[in-house]
Amino acid sequence: MSVKLAQISTLPPEDFKKKKIEAKTIDMVIKIGELQHKLYAEGKQSLLVILQGMDASGKDGTIKTVFADCNPSGIDTFAFKKPTEEEFAHDFLWRISRKTPLKGNIMIFNRSQYEDILIQRVHKWIDDEKAEKRMKSINAFEELLQYDNNTRVLKFYMHISPERQQEKLQERIDDPAKNWKHKAADWEENDHWDEYMRCYEYAINNSSIPWHIAPSDKRWYRNYFIAKVVLDTLENINPKLPLLEKSNG
């Protein structure tokens, strides 16, 4: 079954009401914090959350909201930017592997290994054959994390419409508190929107670990959607506080 992003809504389902959903999200964020504490204390499993999406699709906002109640000792985030000279002198997964979570920890990737088959493919810095090889390497790498380190890999595509993205990029110009996020280059990348969608669909349809497509036009629904998947996953992982064995003494 092949995903076509244009056929998937970027909006909340019609019967979802903002106030009620926001209250539910708050409850879930608290539960995520509780389970993260157990995950950390247990020290046997870990969680890697990958956030991918076009500019202004809400990666930063998601991190700030969904993981607000986690203890910073057991959670970390890393934003992958243009590779450094040292990173370029290694294979593309070298810098990714270094940042994978320790047992007991949650790691959030703001952008990830997928950039190496997204921006690089869109701009033809790599050809299709290399993109296909890299896709296979990514699958092998993610499977390794799961079977060899009990790392659950959760991948989100933040699905935003081009119209909503334009509004959010414009906010960065109009709102002084958001000016710091403005980069002219973000507007230029939009000339490649269709090609980005094609490359995202390739990644989504060829990943061995499935993606979650988070409708992201509305912040409140996006946060709810992602919090729910994270919470379900942590409940499924089911970390347990280690207890001392009771002595008879």
Add this chain to the structure above:
Amino acid sequence: MSVKLAQISTLPPEDFKKKKIEAKTIDMVIKIGELQHKLYAEGKQSLLVILQGMDASGKDGTIKTVFADCNPSGIDTFAFKKPTEEEFAHDFLWRISRKTPLKGNIMIFNRSQYEDILIQRVHKWIDDEKAEKRMKSINAFEELLQYDNNTRVLKFYMHISPERQQEKLQERIDDPAKNWKHKAADWEENDHWDEYMRCYEYAINNSSIPWHIAPSDKRWYRNYFIAKVVLDTLENINPKLPLLEKSNG
């Protein structure tokens, strides 16, 4: 075609004479140094040399001899020992990936990712299913280095007979200059010799990048054998000194 180590000689071919071979090795070691200089100056390709073998099979001696003429700026070696607590809290390739060579460099692994399907399998710390999964991960990892970073991966199994190994371990006790290498545990590992051979054969027969089996009972032939493969590989890689374009001014 399946390799059976017991059917492969650990001795030099009969018509190879020590003095003549040692002279040839010296010539090759010099040429390796010259090509390493070009590899470093070019900065586009790299070489990963993996040395695996039983204790006293000659890993340290090989490094000291074969790479004696290389410029230390462009070459590094790493001896993988028992994983640290931080390393154990990650997948088994995490610590390996960090040490892969930069473009332009040679990296020598004294033991490697293969320990995770050798000592760990021999002692039943992992089961066969996990060993098979790890073998697939190793193949994907080595292929990644080759296609994505122009890293040539050269793997040597240092093939020594159990009798010759006993002699060399005994030298470590008898010769004060070698006492520092003696570890009682090395003798204990020998109770598992046959099982080690079985696990080595599995690795050799299931690797997508082929192994070189270096007859290692005689130091002089082992050094010759490995130097020859390294030199042939560097000649095949054919690194070139970058030249400035001549101006007409």
